[in-house]
Amino acid sequence: MLSTGVDDPLTSPAERRIGRPCLYVPSARLGLYLALRGLVRPGTRVLMSPVNCETVLFAAVAAGLRPVMAPVSPADGTIDVDRVDWTGIGAVCATYLYGLPGAIEQLAAECDRRGIVLVGDCAHALQTEVGGRHVGAFGAAAAFSLSKHPRAGGGGILAVADRDTRDRLAALRDRLVTAPSVTGEIKAMLGPLARDAAYALRLAGPAWRAAKALRIEATHVSDEGRARALAETAKRVGDAGLDRMDAAEALGRFDEWMSVGAGGYRVGHSRLLRGFVRRRLRMVERxxxxxxxxxxxxxxxxxxxxxxxxxxxxxxxxxxxxxxxxxxxxxxxxxxxxxxxxxxxxxxxxxxxxxxxxxxxxxxxxxxxxxxxxxxxxxxxxxxxxxxxxxxxxxxxxxxxxxxxx
CATH class of the missing domain: 3.90.1150.10 (Aspartate Aminotransferase, domain 1)
Known part of the structure; x- marks a missing residue:
């Protein structure tokens, strides 16, 4: 079982910086799913920017929500709060694109005034602050990636508003996480080290071209068939009753999509990989x-x-x-x-x-x-x-x- 964050060397620094309880998760996308599934009622319309990683939409759909595309600010690609139509919106997933917070203070105030659940997709914003506040302090929850800034090959942190919520989502996490994989963890650690070496030796260009040629690095291709398959899966899960299904079974129906580009998004981490992630986090500060x-x-x-x-x-x-x-x-x-x-x-x-x-x-x-x-x-x-x-x-x-x- 993963820890809930109390005195955890991986989450304690985040708790001090953000000022909120945190829990460790195998990936930011699982953290985002936990927040959406645990804090928002199925069927809710959730606002998000269309300039976004597709896994944000996948997490919302897997949680039984209905994604609604927000107006986009031309200044930074985030939500243009002044142009939002709030009719029927029950939740907002705010993506801090490339670490930029956009109008998050205005957005948070609107959500608070309207009783709307605000969840932060902070995958790119591990260290971003706004007006002296860490971005993880806005809204009901915020999911951070440890494969972005730290280049740790996996891991994430979910910050929430209170300890009761943290403990409840930690219990849900533990029902969803599968057993650690030694082979997977070795690959997860070797990947970031290889990339660092390629940059240090000025081999990043040739390595990138070779990875694309060998299809190690996936190139996104829009596929109507995939979209239809996801919609059909969401309908079947909805018809079966998401609340009545076992949590792991319900999420398992969406593993094909949630795993895209990062297999093992809900595979647990042993002490070996957690130690590697901790060392990479220290590198971020340096x-x-x-x-x-x-x-x-x-x-x-x-x-x-x-x-x-x-x-x-x-x-x-x-x-x-x-x-x-x-x-x-x-x-x-x-x-x-x-x-x-x-x-x-x-x-x-x-x-x-x-x-x-x-x-x-x-x-x-x-x-x-x-x-x-x-x-x-x-x-x-x-x-x-x-x-x-x-x-x-x-x-x-x-x-x-x-x-x-x-």
């Missing part, structure tokens, strides 16, 4: 100053997304640039060994259609953002600058002749 320095360098570029302006002092996971010829810039960066990841395209409602995702009111913004955003790792900022300094014209929203700032 890298903090260098990460902020990279954010500052990138924030000075003319093509940086406007939403970065107020957070140049934060250790963001990625710094989003808005580039007209994004693919050409991406290829040139790859030749220099700087790999672009975390591109979420197409938007969720385009990818999964009206049966699974209610369309949002700003489809043009979501499409524009996903086509033009170039997220750059601030830890690779200096290596990327020779390419990025050549990008002097930011992508603009509207007609090709429209050069108005956002």
């Amino acid at each position: 890298e903090r100053a260098a990460r902020i320095a990279g954010v500052r360098l990138l924030s000075e570029l003319p093509v940086v997304a406007p939403g970065v302006a107020g957070y140049a002092d934060q250790p963001l996971f990625r710094v989003p640039l808005l580039v007209a010829d994004r693919d050409a810039a991406r290829e040139e960066l790859e030749r220099r060994g700087v790999i672009t990841t975390c591109l979420y395209t197409p938007p969720l409602d385009v990818d999964f259609g009206p049966d699974l995702a209610e369309p949002g009111p700003t489809p043009e913004v979501a499409l524009w953002w996903t086509r033009n955003v170039l997220p750059v790792d601030p830890m690779q900022a200096r290596r990327a600058l020779p390419v990025l300094r050549e990008l002097t014209q930011a992508a603009t929203l509207g007609h090709e002749s429209d050069t108005r700032p956002l």
Whole structure:
């Protein structure tokens, strides 16, 4: 059984920083599922940005919720709170895209005023703060990934509002987590070490191309058949009665989708892997100053997304640039060994259609953002600058002749 977080060397630092009880989970996506399943009634309409990892939608669907796409802010790809239609919304899943908080203070205030459950998808925001508060302190719960900033190959933290909620969700977690896998844990540890070595030896470009050629790194392809299969599974589970099903059986129906890109999302971690994760977390603190320095360098570029302006002092996971010829810039960066990841395209409602995702009111913004955003790792900022300094014209929203700032 995984611990609930009390005096746990993995969760205690998070509890001190966030100021909330925390529990350890094998992955952020399982933490997000626990929060949505444990805090939101099945059938609830949950608002989320369409510029998002598909696993956020999968977690909501697996929890029996109805995803509704939010209006998108062109400044940072997060929820545009001023344009939200709150009719029938019972929950919000706020994704801190690339670590940027967007208008989270305004969003949290609206949710609190309306009695709406706010859950934070903080996979990219392990260290982000807003007005002196950690982003994990907003809303009812917040799920963090330890495979992003720490590059630990797995692990996550779920922060919640009180100890009773933590203990209840920990009990649900323990019903869902499967036994540790020695082989899986060795792979989980070797992966981050190999990536670190590739960057240190300037072999990231060749390694990335080889991984894609060998299909080790998956390339997302929109698939209508997959969307239909997910909708059919959700209907069957709904018809059977989610509340009446065994928790592990219910989630197991969605393992095919929840496992995408990261198998073992609910496989338990032994002391071996937890020790590795703990060491990687310490590395994050050592890298903090260098990460902020990279954010500052990138924030000075003319093509940086406007939403970065107020957070140049934060250790963001990625710094989003808005580039007209994004693919050409991406290829040139790859030749220099700087790999672009975390591109979420197409938007969720385009990818999964009206049966699974209610369309949002700003489809043009979501499409524009996903086509033009170039997220750059601030830890690779200096290596990327020779390419990025050549990008002097930011992508603009509207007609090709429209050069108005956002």
